[in-house]
Amino acid sequence: MPWRQRFAAGESGWCLRANRLGERSRSRAYFAAVSRLGDGAFWYALMALLVVFDGQAGLAASAHLAGTGVVALTLYKALKRWTRRPRPFASDARIHAWVAPLDEFSFPSGHTLHAVAFSLVALAHYPALAWLLIPFTASVAVSRVVLGLHYPSDVLAATGIGSALATLSLWAVPGVSLFG
Numbered sequence: 797m798p799w800r801q802r803f804a805a806g807e808s809g810w811c812l813r814a815n816r817l818g819e820r821s822r823s824r825a826y827f828a829a830v831s832r833l834g835d836g837a838f839w840y841a842l843m844a845l846l847v848v849f850d851g852q853a854g855l856a857a858s859a860h861l862a863g864t865g866v867v868a869l870t871l872y873k874a875l876k877r878w879t880r881r882p883r884p885f886a887s888d889a890r891i892h893a894w895v896a897p898l899d900e901f902s903f904p905s906g907h908t909l910h911a912v913a914f915s916l917v918a919l920a921h922y923p924a925l926a927w928l929l930i931p932f933t934a935s936v937a938v939s940r941v942v943l944g945l946h947y948p949s950d951v952l953a954a955t956g957i958g959s960a961l962a963t964l965s966l967w968a969v970p971g972v973s974l975f976g
Contacts, residue, residue, distance in 0.1 A: 807947050811884040811891055814941040818894040827939035828895050834907040834936040835898070839914050857921035860972065861914055864965040868913050871961065872906040879903040885944040894943045904954035905946045911936040912958030920966050920974045
């Protein structure tokens, strides 16, 4: 069996195992809620709270997040149109979509790409938010596979893309860094 077929079969197996977590109502409710918050509500609320609680500095951080978000959205949409990878539930009848997808294609996970990019940029401005942002971002990433909407490679690639985008964004804004 060629490596691509072995990889696809292995990845479908991981999707199926993760998707079974959605069979439990509490697990499904948690991941559906996290996914819904990852649609944007969590990030919009964070940006608003930064402005409310930190004034001009919060406004600057929120503008940085918004700018990063615009680039992330543009990149994400271009990649979706280019790759046109079917979602796991569309390729394997054993995998259930526990929530409705926002679009047709799987690669990359936009939720994960945005969560990683936003978290890294936000942490550069407010490292004390790590206790909130790291678990939330990890939950968003896992939710995408559990809910049957993405393959693990979609999430891993989105993590890399989001990290690279955040790095570029932090490089472009003087005086903001994750490491000091």
